[in-house]
Amino acid sequence: MKLTVNGVEHDVQAPQLASLLHVLREELDLTSPKAGCQQGGCGTCTVLVDGEPRRSCLLPLAAVEGAAITTVEGLGAADELSPMQAAFDEHYAAQCGFCTSGFLLAGTALLNGSPGATREEVLEALSGHVCRCTGYVKIVRAVEAALHGEVHPERVEASFEPEETEVLIPGSPA
Amino acid sequence: MAKHKGRGIATIEYPTGMNQNGDPSQAWVKLKPDGRVDLFSGTVDHGQGSRTVHAQIVADTLGVPFEWITNDNTNTDSSAVCTGSFASRGTFIGGNAVRFAAEKARERILEIASRELEIDPSDLDVIEGEVIAKGAPDRKISVPEVAAAATWTYGELITGTGAALKPFADVNDDDGSVETEPHSAISYAACVADVEVDDETGEVTVERLIQVYDVGRAINPMLVEGQIEGGAMMGLGLGLLEQAYPYYPETDHRGDEFGAYLAPSLEDLPDLDNVIIESPSADGPFGAKAIGEMANNAQPPAIASAIHDAVGVWVTEMPATPERILRAIDAKRDPRREGKRVVFDDELSVRTMSSTGGNGFLETDG
Structure with a gap:
């Protein structure tokens, strides 16, 4: 059957009940969706199906026929990050990176669907994603920065300054 | 309720690295002919940022911009040994290894620059990618020029190696006691x-x-x-x-x-x-x-x-x-008797609940 991923139409051979995650990773070699719990619980396999975040591990191929799939490979490139990617880079919102694809796509869906989301709505949108490192504070901050348009894609290097933590040096004037 | x-x-309190000895980290720093720096260390970065931190340590030790450093820890076969990213040792022990390596490379930069500028190395400093004569900042040569001179003029490689290892403990063979600095x-x-x-x-x-x-x-x-x-x-x-x-x-x-x-x-x-x-x-x-x-x-x-x-x-x-928590609270709730009265712990609001599983109605005190 035909599957449109990141704007490219593919002729996939996998059986109709194969998971979308399996098809993306094994047949199309798109490895940004990660195979985490594979029970729909961790969020790291999230892709956008017609713009909506969906767990690709739970989606049979037959359910997405004709749909437009977006993975992180379709968001931006290393020298041209999407606003959400740039915000993650700027705010050090990825440590080991395993959960990052899912958070990026959940954040992107929020940015596209409800850019005026409140903090509670941001937490709600991200709450099905597990970060074991665990960088929730900076992930939430990055998503909020992207929603507020406070992103600087031209800044490739993350700032070395802490964002909120106070640094005290004993013996130095306060 | x-x-x-x-x-x-x-x-x-938390110690850094392994107590006593046995957890070496090694590093190697070399300059490309254009002055950019290759850092090879074995420390694994699993997101905590040790590659960044080590590159910062090398940049500041050498006196060159951070962007000039390439930290390559990708080859487990040929990388310098690092015992691992554990025991909070990445910055302290791994970081010391890259610092020692950078210090030696810096000495080599000053040595080559000394030949080019005809100034004693002890009178030179490296600041933001330039080797500058102390007290005479107009007498200077850039680190890329120094690296080029080493490569094309002298046929040498500017490099430095470093390793960090806790010293072995002194073991008293008579009574088996061990004496060592407790922690790094x-x-x-x-x-x-x-x-x-x-x-x-x-x-x-x-x-x-x-x-x-x-x-x-x-x-x-x-x-x-x-x-x-x-x-x-x-x-x-x-x-x-x-x-x-x-x-x-x-x-x-x-x-x-x-x-x-x-x-x-x-x-x-x-x-x-x-x-x-x-x-x-x-x-x-x-x-x-x-x-x-x-x-x-x-x-x-x-x-x-x-x-x-x-x-x-x-x-x-x-x-x-x-x-x-409920078991602990239940244990605490067990009423005590004062004569004919049954008294519950006042700290807990248990007025309406019997800890004995509904066996009769008991009143709290007060």
């Missing part, structure tokens, strides 16, 4: 936890964590902050949720799927207030100590202490699950 607020405090450097931390405990369900909500960490020197404060925030959530998980074997050492009821193991989620995120204290170590790179492993050590005792403050019971096994 009510919700009770409580506050708990815990302090910890000790980091200190404190954590204040504000919790709310529901005495009916046993649920604990951590509302706020105030965390203070002495890391010696925060070489990259943003990465340190990431470790502190991540450690806070891991510590919260250890204190309240995570349990691979509920009936350890019995393997019964062990989780066999993702959902059976409770890891902290966004829903559990408390307000976090972080403070970094910089009280430099004598021998770490730029005074650094460590942040890694200790970042999740202070929260479980602070939370346990806060639970005691809230409902007056000590939960002595982690995680402090609702079941354990």
